Structures are given as C-alpha cells and as structure tokens.
Amino acid sequence: MLTIACPHCGPRAQAEFVYERTVDSVVPLDAEPAEAVAALFTRANPRGEDDEIWRHTHGCGGWLVMRRHRVTHAISAIRAIGPETLP
Amino acid sequence: MSGVAREGATIGFTFDGTRYLARPGETLAAALLANGVRLVGRSFKYHRPRGILTAGVEEPNALVTVGRGGRTEPNTRATDLFVYEGLEARSQNRWPGLAFDLGAVFGLASKALPAGFYYKTFFGHARTWLKYEAVIRRAAGLGPAPTEADPDHFSQRALFADVAVIGGGRAGLLAAREALRAGKRVVLIEQDAVLGGGLLRDPREIDGQGSAGWIATVEAELRSGGARILTRTTATGHWDDNMLCLAQKLVEPGQVPGHGFAQRMWHLRAGEVVYATGLIERPIPFANNDRPGVMLSRAVRTYIRRFGVVPGRRVVVATTNDDAYETARALRDAGAEVVAVLDTRPAPAGADSGFAVLNDSVPQAAKGGRRGVKGLSAVIAGAEQHFAADLIAVSGGFSPAVHLHSQAGGALDWDEGARAYKAGAARQAARTVGSAGDPPASGAFRPVGNAKASFLDFQNDVTLADIDLAWREGYRSVEHVKRYTTLGMATDQGKTSNLPALEALAHAGGMTVPEAGITTFRPPYTPVTMGAMAGAAQGEHAVPTRRPALYAVHAAKDPIWLNAGYWKRPRAYPRGSETLAQAGLREARSVRQLVGLTDVSTLAKFEVNGPDAARFLERICATTVAKLAIGRGRYTIMLREDGLVFDDGTVWRLGENRYLLTSSTSGASRMATHISYVRNHLMPEAKVSVICVQEHYAAIAVAGPKSVAVMEQLTGEAPPRHMSASQPTIAGVPVHLLAASFSGERAFEVHFDARHAAAVWQAIDDAVAAAGGCAYGLEAMELLRIEKGHLVIGPDIDGRLSADDLGMGRMLNPAGGYIGHSTLHRPAFAEPGRKQLVGLESVNGDSIPEGAMLVPHLGARAEGHVTGAVRRVLGPGHIALAHLADGRARHGQEIYARSLTRGHTTRVRVVAPHFYDPAGERYRD
Structure with a gap:
C-alpha cells in the first residue's frame, strides 16, 4: 500500500484515497465528439510515468494530481486541484 | 495411549483418533516422529503415502486438519504447529483410512492424470468433463473447509517502526540489536515460537556464550530497550512503501483461546526492512523421493538437535553440498548409523569428513512403501548400487527465502555456485542479511531416476515427467509451464519445488536456469486464515450500517427492514399477522385511495x-x-x-x-x-x-389524494401545485415543501433539518392517520412506482441504456453542453436492436418473474429481461417494467418471460411503460 502525500494533510495510507482516472482520460467540457471518444476509449496507458487524478476521499476530500510510475509505483510529484488552487 | 514413552512427554494429543504424548515446545511433526508415526497423509492427486519432509513452514507433505467444529483448520503444516494439550489432528485426502486408501488407485492410474489433464479434458466435449468431474471432486483435494462459522475473534492493528527485522536467527538478532543501539524503533518478527532460527539446529558459541545463552542475552537487551518482538508471527506480504502484513498466531491452529483473540493481523509501516529470512533446502528428484522416510537434511538435524528426536536408525545421506555432512555428524552423535554419504560432486568433496563418502553419486530410486523407505539405489560413477536404510536425508542445495524481497520489487540475482537466486538490488528501503544473502555452494547434477515417479512439487503431485511433457507440448514460458502443470500453485507455493523445476525446465530446453526465467513471488508467504484478514469486519460488522435520522421512529413500529446498500430502511409496517406482501399492498392502497407517508431521507x-x-x-x-x-x-x-x-x-x-x-x-x-x-x-x-446535504436533511414523502388536505392542515397554507416548492413550517420546523411524486399520486416531499426528524414525522404521521392513511415502506413504494412507470437506479437505469432507450430522449437539453452530450453522436446509439424500456402485462393474470429473460418463443435467444415486476395495486393482474430489443416498436406483441432460475415462465404482452394515469391527471388539483 502506497503512502501518498496529500497536499493538504501530509503523508497518508493509500487506503484513504480513491483513484479517479488518468489526466489524459479527462473529457473536457464541450469536447468535440472525436476528442471525447478518444479520451474515453483510447488512452496512452504508458509503461512508465503517468499523471493520475486521485481524491483523498476518506480524509479531507480534496482532489489531487499525482505523477506515478506504473511499474515501480514511485510518486514523483503531487499537486492539489480545485478552486482554491487557482491564482 | 500409543506411541513411545519418553521422559518429559506430558502433553496429550491425538492423531487420527490415536492418543500420543508430546514434550513441551515440540511441533506436531516432531511429536509424531518421536512416537514412530511416519505416514502422515495422502497426496493431492495420486494419493501417494506421504510423511514429513521438512521441519519448517515450507512443508509440502505433512498437512493435517486440526481442531473441531468452526475452529477446524485444514491443510495445517505439522511442521509449523506446536502441540498443545488436547490437540486433535487428522490426516487428509484418504478414504476409508490413511493406511488403506482406496484413492491410491489413482497412483496406479497416474498415466490417466498427466500435466494439463484438466485443460485437455475441457477441450473435449462437455460430457467428457462431466463424466470425470464427480470422480475427481471426490478423490482430489486437500482437507475440506469447515462449514460452521469460526467462533474465534481476530484482531487487526497498525504498527510503525524505523526498522523491521524479519527473521529471529543470528543475523536477525544482530541486525535488531544494532538498530536498537542506534536509537531506532525496532520490530523483530519471527515465525517460530522462539527466537534463534538456525542456532536452534546448529548451536555454536557466540561472543563467548553458548547459543541459548547468547539468544537470551540479546532478547533481553532488545526487550529492555523497547524493541517489539513478535514470535509466531509471519511477514506474509511486503507491499509498497515498506508496508508489511504480519500474521500473528496468538494460539495454535485449532486451539481454543482462553480469552481474547485467536490471531492478529498487523499492518506494519517500516522505515527500513531487514530480511534475515534464511534458506530453504531443496529436495533431490529421484524415483519415489516422496516416500515417508525421505527427509531434507537440515530437517533431520533439526529433529535431532532441537527436539531430541532421531527420525531413523540406518541412514543414507544424499547431498550436493557440504552442509549435509553436518547432518551426518548429528546422526552419528545421536547413535544412528550413517550407511553412506552419496555426494553428487566429484572427489575430493567430503574426503576429510570421516564418513563413507561416495562421489559422483546421484540417487536413483527409493525402495519401500507407505510404512517408509527401506533403501536407496544410486548411480555411482555410472554403476548402480543399493543401500538399505530406513531414512534418506537429502540436500539438493539451498535457496534464499527471497519471497518478500521479490514481492517488494527487488531484483533477483542468479548465484551459479549456489544454483539459486539471491536478493539483488532492492527497490524499497530494504536489505538482506545473513545466510539469505550468502547461500552455500551446491553441485550441479542431472536426475537419473524414473521421471514419472521423481517428484518436484510434492503437494500438487508434479513430477519431472510433467515438466518434460509440458516442454514437449510447446510450453516455453515458465509462467505457462507453472499453470499447465500446476507446479508451485499449492498452499506451499512451491517453496521446495520451484528451483528444482527450473533446473528441469532449463535442461529440457537446453538453457541455463536464468534463461528459463522465474515465476513471480506473490503474497502471502504462508497461508493466512480468512479470519485474520477479516478481523472484526464479520457478520453485521462486515459493512458499515447507516441509520437514517428517523431510524428510531421506524424501529418503534417494528417494521420489516430492508438493507438498502448500507442503509437500514423499512420495507413494510405489518399489522397483526400480515405478511410482507399483504402489508405492502395495504400500504400502497392507502396511498392510491387516501394518503400515506414514507421516509425518503436517504435520497x-x-x-x-x-x-x-x-x-x-x-x-x-x-x-x-x-x-x-x-x-x-x-x-x-x-x-x-x-x-x-x-x-x-x-x-x-x-x-x-x-x-x-x-x-x-x-x-x-x-x-x-x-x-x-x-x-x-x-x-x-x-x-x-x-x-x-444527504444526511443534513431528513425527507418525508406524503402521497395520496388526501395529501393536499393533510399538508394544508399541517402548514396552515395552500400547498404548492405539482412541481412547485414553498417554505412553510411544520411543527415549528422550517421545511422545504416540494410537490413531486414518485407514486403517481399527488404528493409532497418535506425536506428539513434532520435534527428535528422525529417531531416533524410525528406531526405528519398524526395528520395522515387522522385522514385515514398510514406509513408505507419500500415494498409499497415499489408497487406504486412500477405501476406508474417510474424508474429506479440499478434495475431500470442500469448504466447500459441511453436517454432515448429509456424513452426520455425528448427531455434532453436541446442546447447541449451537458456532460455526456459530446458522445451521443456515436453510431451505436442509433443502431436498431437496442434495448428499450417497455411495460409488460401478464396475459393470463399470472405473476411475472423478476429478472426473467424475454424470448419470442421458448428456446429462442433472450431479447431482453424483466427489471421489476409487481401486481397491480387496485385492479387485478400483474405488470412489469423490462428492457427489450426494439421494444418501443413492439407494443402489442405477446412474448414469454422465462426464468429458468425461478422455474417460472409466463406469457406477457408488450405495452407502454405507464400502467397508471399516463396523462398525469391525478397531479392536478
């Protein structure tokens, strides 16, 4: 079980978090049809690092994007997302 | 009382109903050997007689069932079970008895069960499998699982440490002491009941002390320094970021705990992990190498030196390495005769040992049957020679216990000298110490015995011949060979068999062992009981219970409850001797004719x-x-x-x-x-x-022709018209009064601060009762909403239908922009044959089975299914909602609702999914 450093709460057990999706599978609002289909059904799924959206569901409830290596599980970057992170 | 009288043997136990005595601290295996019991079980597939191969958790053979009732624990290793007073152990996979076992005909017919037997059978006609299945299910297998609930309690705890040391032998004790002296929080984990590891087998002087004294000194220092020592605890898995699962036995398998827990599962997060996990000895493949009386060399030594039990009197030692000579010395010191030491290596290996060493010797076949071996033949420098013996001590080399290291992502390095894999670079903060990092050298050899009787995986009955067959049939990947032959897939996970099998595979393919590859090490290291994994999450605690704000109000009415997800919701409020169906119908009729109230707080x-x-x-x-x-x-x-x-x-x-x-x-x-x-x-x-605000707002629905009058009386004002809202007060509580209907009647939802749930319910309940109505539950709600054609998430809206399929296409926002709009253009949404929502009416007045498939005629392929079915609330007849291919174009057709599981088929007419007031007249005041 990974230890994930929540940007709000600090390092917590993976069991507190829920995986949402990879960043490349985000369907933007008002996506063109082809763009939406590509995001949903043709993902990069790299054997290496990928950006993933997770939520600290059983903690603060905040959303975050982490860069995680799909083989080693090493997390190289984590940032919060949401209204409070806007400039 | 049977067995052998021994000094200090005071603990009574039974094996297959016979009572024996054991000494304190003895494993069941040691106690059985001491009492002259050599035949302990029958093998999984061929029912071959099996004895005790090892003295540790890697034991593939000596599996027994212990305990009684719900505490029954099958497949318990006799070598990993410390005898307690009253222990009841039973042998497995034999009928009618262990000594005379009818299933042993499978051994005679072993040609009928080669590698891949199941796969080959499955490729044939289904009838072929059905023919075999009944026989195989009876004959193959290990101990049966208990059918009663486990009466014991299991605990789970979290644990944090700077350094976790796995293995309480010399290397582990040193590592733990060093970390403690460096000021670290230390946890030391040992699967045995006592610390010492290999020192218990091979005592020696350390720091001027004897083994026992040195172990005690270090243990005392660790304990007084605050280190946590967990014995009888196995690190079963090493996960990401140095998280370890530790399975701790607080009592032995099958033992009744005096009080407290039977086992505890620790979730340990460690800064650094030190593997002091030691070595696992490998058997040597030769014909009948699975007979009782063939034992690993170090196990023989353990029984002699740790338990004072000499497992044989006339012994042949067969080895590929120097370590077995220590066993020969232990045997000689214990008074046993070492007939010969057969060394696969050329001279001068063993030359100065003082034993009768025969170099270039490869064991060929063991003689003897279920009562134990009688001798061993070997090919010595090309010539066959036979030795009479009642014990064959074998050592095919040593494999480091790299399981946890590999689970944690660590690399494995092939050690040509030891013919084994050892820990390479760790991915996590972990390191290997002691013999696990430095396996002793072992000679290479080619097995010479009959391959069909030369066992590699004793527990799954996989032989050298099976590996050869898999190779000849074209299996090249070691992962495929494993699955095809089932090698390494038994409860021992191939601890003793994986490397001998890799050697065999490499030979078959003319490869080196590293070229043959290696299968993945997966948790758990040793079997973990389900109870430890579940912990306290059993029975009603298996999932959380959510009680709506009005729970106590409902409970006072003693309803029939329904577990709706985690929620406890009233299904009906029966009166007198009413059944669920009777109560639900009465409540639904009350809503259709007068008025009712129901709790919808869980929305x-x-x-x-x-x-x-x-x-x-x-x-x-x-x-x-x-x-x-x-x-x-x-x-x-x-x-x-x-x-x-x-x-x-x-x-x-x-x-x-x-x-x-x-x-x-x-x-x-x-x-x-x-x-x-x-x-x-x-x-x-x-x-x-x-x-x-799901739980902040309680919500009560009030439905029925009299609901307007009830709400007017409660609020003192004209209630809002259908699909409008107002903010009056009820019982002094400000509420949102929303005029919406799920039942098909004029209805209101009252949403308000859940802290006032009971007071508001009471006021509405009184008013409803005064109007002649009553509370209704989910059963009535189901009758009402299906008749009205209102849908629920799950059965009706099941994630496979579009808005158009559900007949809601015209509701979609023509301006688009909503989530899901971008993909509605996909061609599949417009193709013919899509399932669409329809209604069904029973043609002959029969009930319609829920979940039934819809077929145009009996025997045809299903074209849809029934999602919800009820009887009509007021009139006669049965109706249902369903998904049906091209359903909207099929109104008026008669088809069949056919449920094979319920054994019920009935003729239905396809209609529009609105059976009651389709124009919505009843919503108008």
Missing part, C-alpha cells in the same frame, strides 16, 4: 448556491435547468461522459441563485464524487458552492 441531496449555480447544474443535468422559475422544480437525468444515463432526480430553484438537487439513494456517493470531480477539476473557476 442524495445537494445544495447548489452561487451566481454560476444554474450554469453548473446544466453541466451535471442533461435537461434544462436555467429556465426554471423561482419556486419551481423538474425531473432531471444525469448522463455519464459516454452518453449513458447513470442517475435521475429532481432539481428545484429555491431562490435567485439557490438550487436543491436530489438524486437516487443507491447512486448517492457516486453522484457526490461526480459532482465534486466536475466542480474541482472541470469547473474550478465557477462561482458556485455545492454541498452534499
């Missing part, structure tokens, strides 16, 4: 506020929202990004920039996540606040 509810509230909701909802006037509401649906409907509800405009969104109970947490995702990731700039 998902979201307060949406802010200047961008309407804009936000028009993303979430696939219908228009912005057009709503203040004080108005509407039915709405939500789509997934792939265009399929995933929830429905109502949206109400309570103020200029204030909305209340409700959605289904069953989809509540999913919807909360969806809304939060859209708000935080897709619309972070929106000026909107979305708050989930």
